[in-house]
Amino acid sequence: MERQEIEKRLEKILPKVSKPTRYLGNELNAVHKEFSQDKVSVALAFPDRYEVGMSHLGIKILYHLLNRRDDIVAERVYAPWFDLEDKIREMKIPLFSLESKEAINRFDIVGFTLQYELSYTNILNMLDLAQIPLKSKDRTKEDPLVIAGGPCAVNPEPLADFIDLIVVGEAEELIEELIDRYKEGKNREATRDQLLRELAQIPGIYIPEFYKIDYGKTEVLGLKVENDEVPEEILKQVITDFDEVYYPTEFLVPFMDIVHDRINLEVARGCSRGCRFCQAGMIYRPVREKSQERLEELSSDLINNTGYEELSLTSLSTSDYSQVKELISNLVDDYSKLGVSISLPSLRTDSFSIELAEKVQKVRKTGLTFAPEAGTQRLRDVINKGVTEEDLLKTIQAAYDSGWQRVKLYFMLGLPTETEEDLAGIVSLAKKVAKIGKIKVNVSVSTFVPKPHTPFQWVSFNRLTEIKDKINYLQKNLRGKGLSLSWNEPNLSLLEAAFARGDRRLNEVLFKAWELGCKFDSWSEHFDIELWQKAFNESGLSLDDYTYRNFDLGARLPWDHINIGVTKDYLKEEYQKALDAELTSDCRSDKCTTCGILQNLAIDECLIGGEKYSEN
Amino acid sequence: MKIRAKLAKRDPVKFISHLDLMNTLTRALRRAKIPIGFSQGYNPRPLISFGSALAVGITSSSEYIDFELKEKYRVAKFKQELNLELPIGIKVLEVEEIPQQTKSLMAQINAAEYKIKLQLKEEVKQEEIEKMLQDFMEEEEIIVVRKRRNKSDRKFNLRPMVFKLGLSDVKDESILIRTLIQTGSSGNLRPEELVKALKERYPISEEFNLTNVHRLGMYVKRKEELLTPFEVALE
Numbered sequence: 001m002e003r004q005e006i007e008k009r010l011e012k013i014l015p016k017v018s019k020p021t022r023y024l025g026n027e028l029n030a031v032h033k034e035f036s037q038d039k040v041s042v043a044l045a046f047p048d049r050y051e052v053g054m055s056h057l058g059i060k061i062l063y064h065l066l067n068r069r070d071d072i073v074a075e076r077v078y079a080p081w082f083d084l085e086d087k088i089r090e091m092k093i094p095l096f097s098l099e100s101k102e103a104i105n106r107f108d109i110v111g112f113t114l115q116y117e118l119s120y121t122n123i124l125n126m127l128d129l130a131q132i133p134l135k136s137k138d139r140t141k142e143d144p145l146v147i148a149g150g151p152c153a154v155n156p157e158p159l160a161d162f163i164d165l166i167v168v169g170e171a172e173e174l175i176e177e178l179i180d181r182y183k184e185g186k187n188r189e190a191t192r193d194q195l196l197r198e199l200a201q202i203p204g205i206y207i208p209e210f211y212k213i214d215y216g217k218t219e220v221l222g223l224k225v226e227n228d229e230v231p232e233e234i235l236k237q238v239i240t241d242f243d244e245v246y247y248p249t250e251f252l253v254p255f256m257d258i259v260h261d262r263i264n265l266e267v268a269r270g271c272s273r274g275c276r277f278c279q280a281g282m283i284y285r286p287v288r289e290k291s292q293e294r295l296e297e298l299s300s301d302l303i304n305n306t307g308y309e310e311l312s313l314t315s316l317s318t319s320d321y322s323q324v325k326e327l328i329s330n331l332v333d334d335y336s337k338l339g340v341s342i343s344l345p346s347l348r349t350d351s352f353s354i355e356l357a358e359k360v361q362k363v364r365k366t367g368l369t370f371a372p373e374a375g376t377q378r379l380r381d382v383i384n385k386g387v388t389e390e391d392l393l394k395t396i397q398a399a400y401d402s403g404w405q406r407v408k409l410y411f412m413l414g415l416p417t418e419t420e421e422d423l424a425g426i427v428s429l430a431k432k433v434a435k436i437g438k439i440k441v442n443v444s445v446s447t448f449v450p451k452p453h454t455p456f457q458w459v460s461f462n463r464l465t466e467i468k469d470k471i472n473y474l475q476k477n478l479r480g481k482g483l484s485l486s487w488n489e490p491n492l493s494l495l496e497a498a499f500a501r502g503d504r505r506l507n508e509v510l511f512k513a514w515e516l517g518c519k520f521d522s523w524s525e526h527f528d529i530e531l532w533q534k535a536f537n538e539s540g541l542s543l544d545d546y547t548y549r550n551f552d553l554g555a556r557l558p559w560d561h562i563n564i565g566v567t568k569d570y571l572k573e574e575y576q577k578a579l580d581a582e583l584t585s586d587c588r589s590d591k592c593t594t595c596g597i598l599q600n601l602a603i604d605e606c607l608i609g610g611e612k613y614s615e616n
Numbered sequence: 617m618k619i620r621a622k623l624a625k626r627d628p629v630k631f632i633s634h635l636d637l638m639n640t641l642t643r644a645l646r647r648a649k650i651p652i653g654f655s656q657g658y659n660p661r662p663l664i665s666f667g668s669a670l671a672v673g674i675t676s677s678s679e680y681i682d683f684e685l686k687e688k689y690r691v692a693k694f695k696q697e698l699n700l701e702l703p704i705g706i707k708v709l710e711v712e713e714i715p716q717q718t719k720s721l722m723a724q725i726n727a728a729e730y731k732i733k734l735q736l737k738e739e740v741k742q743e744e745i746e747k748m749l750q751d752f753m754e755e756e757e758i759i760v761v762r763k764r765r766n767k768s769d770r771k772f773n774l775r776p777m778v779f780k781l782g783l784s785d786v787k788d789e790s791i792l793i794r795t796l797i798q799t800g801s802s803g804n805l806r807p808e809e810l811v812k813a814l815k816e817r818y819p820i821s822e823e824f825n826l827t828n829v830h831r832l833g834m835y836v837k838r839k840e841e842l843l844t845p846f847e848v849a850l851e
């Protein structure tokens with residue numbers, strides 16, 4: 001459909017849907033370009049609604065990075081909310097880009113970001129709304145190339161039928177090369193197959209259809225590569241000069257309220273703490289920092305270009321950033337008079353972090369969140385969370401003394417080796433904290449989901465019945481003055497667990513679930529476990545088998561052909577140490593833990609950027 | 617110092633809410649490096665106050681907003697710098713420095729003028745429409761019901777709240793009506809309520825959206841005298 005026609009029909013629809021601002025595409029710093037034959041058009045797709053998708057930093061980086069080039073047009077698309085979807089289906093309007101209202105099926109490339117497993121049905125639904133064949137094998141040269149990347153790309157198998165090409169690693173590093181090669185192929189009218197074959201040569205690119213995988217009951221029996229040209233293993237690609245790498249300063253600013261409505265300034269990537277449950281901590285290695293000088297320049301440009309009232313210093317662990325104290329002092333000094341506040345996304349459990357929180361929150365003492373993750377020292381040692389009860393109590397006392405009235409304590413249920421004692425530990429720890437002055441304590445629990453490429457990738461998800469008992473136990477016991485409890489719906493984690501460590505056989509389940517009407521699964525009010533059970537049954541598979549599977553340590557895993565740089569031997573060793581409740585220290589301050597990241601990615605030093613300054 | 621400004625909110629931004637507009641202005645002021653004042657307290661808010669909120673979907677060529685600045689600033693520069701930073705669809709049309717003790721817009725404005733486009737089901741003669749509007753204005757009582765969240769419905773007579781009502785244009789199968797109605801804290805009539813009342817009496821028009829409404833002006837009405845918020849501040 002021509003965009004004029006789409007616009008005409010939307011004129012009639014938009015006044016009737018909730019928050020039409022979601023679909024306008026005229027935000028500050030949005031890029032409006034002409035489309036033409038000699039340009040490559042890219043639709044950047046986030047499979048959730050606007051408020052969530054617009055909060056995502058990765059899309060913003062890619063959007064501005066690609067639009068810097070005259071030969072690329074990059075536009076955005078998010079999952080339309082229920083009311084708009086009904087209307088565009090009724091009016092036969094194909095899914096369109098926000099900026100130009102161009103039909104998504106007319107773009108050269110459609111790129112999805114894979115941020116969480118429960119967004120997968122939305123990908124299928126968006127492809128369907130875009131009138132693009134759902135399965136890769138049904139697409140022709142006339143259809144866009146459907147690509148995906150992001151953290152879930154470290155096990156892309158459950159999506160292998162639907163995505164033509166997966167980017168493993170940091171897209172900033174290879175997206176331009178991908179587009180250049182695409183453009184070259186497009187110009188000489190290469191067939192779809194030729195094009196895919198050529199793209200498969202780029203390091204970090206995985207094209208699932210070139211790989212045939214044989215499965216046993218759980219493990220992989222064998223993986224066959226279709227021809228010699230495609231690599232047997234796909235190696236994650238990372239930015240090596242993180243200080244110099246492009247970062248947008250013409251940041252998009254929405255009109256409407258979104259989930260994270262602020263400037264995100266990424267100070268570092270990767271985390272060296274080595275918590276054993278944490279996938280981000282493994283897959284985003286090595287740790288790289290931007291220099292304080294660059295961050296101050298970027299802050300100034302970002303504030304000038306957006307007018308935002310808040311700048312958040314983001315990373316997996318911002319209080320670990322080498323110059324964090326100096327950076328925050330300078331930013332607060334420079335911008336508080338303009339009414340711009342500086343914020344930190346999370347805090348480590350130590351007095352240093354309270355000092356930082358003091359600096360950024362000179363006025364308002366809102367709540368603080370700490371994540372002991374587990375209730376006893378033994379279990380915290382199992383997961384390598386280097387926090388002691390003493391640290392926690394001291395830190396919270398310091399926070400209380402500085403004026404904070406509320407703390408949130410975050411724990412996970414269902415961690416490997418968890419016993420009743422660990423649950424009792426959550427209760428007693430929370431009660432000890434609640435004795436500090438008149439502080440209010442909210443205990444927030446979620447269910448641990450074992451993730452690929454972590455030391456716990458071999459182990460089962462905790463039985464749902466047990467999780468429910470554990471929540472009941474906490475409900476009964478976490479009572480008292482100043483105490484409250486909140487928890488996440490464990491059914492959602494159950495499905496997340498199945499897909500996180502899933503394999504190709506789940507493609508059929510996903511397809512069936514979508515046909516049955518599953519979408520927006522990460523929204524508990526729209527999630528329906530019974531539909532998913534049905535989808536599994538109709539595919540001849542069992543949700544329980546996937547959720548509760550244990551892999552043999554010697555088995556070939558469904559995601560073993562994706563190499564994230566951290567070796568499997570290291571993960572095994574970490575798993576063994578977990579069972580022995582033995583700690584592994586942070587390589588930032590101690591010796592190398594031989595995770596393999598530097599050797600595998602052929603990088604000379606860890607903590608790139610940071611060490612240049614830390615000696616002074 | 618206090619600055620009173622008249623802004624236009626046009627088609628590209630017709631769907632942004634009152635709160636969105638507030639944030640958009642605050643951010644534009646910051647980009648323009650205009651020294652806007654902030655409230656004291658835990659959660660400093662920029663000192664910006666509106667006349668009356670515009671419903672989502674309605675466009676306007678007369679949104680009045682007061683700005684309190686920390687220091688002296690040239691009003692011409694204020695208009696120029698802010699316009700450079702405002703997104704397409706929002707524009708400062710007029711600015712005046714006003715006395716510090718001027719009452720708030722909210723307390724002053726009591727009338728708003730609208731242009732409303734109605735799509736007709738079939739062609740109707742101009743005289744007939746004029747007659748309809750005239751008849752409407754000759755009524756004493758026209759009761760409408762307003763639904764309220766978490767409260768019982770409110771019934772009220774809208775007739776005294778309609779000061780003027782006339783036909784401004786007829787085009788093929790649509791008409792433009794122009795009306796001056798009561799707004800503000802001592803009584804507020806919404807343009808869609810007027811349309812609803814009209815449609816109930818004369819079922820000549822098709823389905824109606826707020827996107828067919830445009831706010832032309834906001835006034836301080838004193839008996840038969842109609843003053844703009846600028847005139848009131850500077851008298």
